[in-house]
Amino acid sequence: MSEHSQSLLQAATEVAEYAARVAMRWYGAGVAVETKGDGSPVTIADREAEREARAWIEARFPQDGLLGEEFDDVRPHATRRWIFDPIDGTKAFVRGVPLWGTLVACCEGETVLAGAACYPAVGETVSAAPGEGCWWNGARASVSTTGTLRSATALITDSRFLERPHRRDAWHALAAEVAVCRTWGDCYGYLLVATGRAEIMVDDIMNPWDSAALHPIITEAGGRFSDWRGRDTAFGGDVIATNAALANAARRYLLETPDHS
Structure with a gap:
């Protein structure tokens, strides 16, 4: 694994897990739900998890752009940008169903340099970078061989x-x-x-x-x-x-x- 790829993959994994822990503070707590303009739900957990993820990246990669579901685009013309979904599956989250996750990607243009998804309510994290494999709770992950x-x-x-x-x-x-x-x-x-x-x-x-x-x-x-x-x-x-x-x-x-x- 190249040092550059390793650094980005590690960062994506760490910030996804960090933001997921932030979201977990409200999981199962009967959090209030608002409806956005597109009809999708949002909660304080979504906003605070993304806010913390953005701050984490800003502190370590201050030249990079930031794009997320809940807040405005930052440095949209930066060569590299980080893309966040603090709670993918908010409808599940607000109902206490554990099938939701926190997504983080690092991209250059339309090339994804590293991606991570943390599912804290089921205790699973999966992450990958091109040419470096996919990692599931620290072990290599692979798709099935089912052929029919x-x-x-x-x-x-x-x-x-x-x-x-x-x-x-x-x-x-x-x-x-x-x-x-x-x-x-x-x-x-x-x-x-x-x-x-x-x-x-x-x-x-x-x-x-x-x-x-x-x-x-x-x-x-x-x-x-x-x-x-x-x-x-x-x-x-x-x-x-x-x-x-x-x-x-x-x-x-x-x-x-x-x-x-």
Whole structure:
């Protein structure tokens, strides 16, 4: 592992775990919930976790840009920037469901240099950097070798959000073929794919703070991460993540044709 990659991977992991501990102060405490302009929920836990994460990065990488879900972009034209989602899965968080996490990515342009996801309520952290592998609670992580849809587990955050009919139809066709179909979604679904406990995870709408950290985690675990048009990107606005063995089979159902772009 190069010293540069190691430093960024360690920093991403440390700040994700730190911000997750901040969020945990309010977990299970009946925190008040506000509704943002886009209809999504937000709490003091989201804001304080991101505030602390930003301060942590500012103290160590003061020239870098900062982008997060809850606060304004800082130094948007910086060569390198850190992207935060303090609580991915706020709907789960406020209901005391442990399937939420804190996401942190370090990027140069659209290249993710390191990504980390901490799931404090279940005691798991997964992180990765290109060429350096994916690490799950300190051990190497890898996707499953399951090679048939009939044996696969497919996940989605909420199929009701597939508003475009062709995507809804594609998902239901795929779901009918797999062994298990569940909504263990948000960032938790990507943890399951990266660690071999599920094979397919899809999301219809993803902001940069939702997806950036997850790209190296899936790819360095041996999987494939693309948008619904098949592009290998963390910034496509939607995601299909799979193990390698089912990458083509799953995408035959899900990838959009030019007529559906």
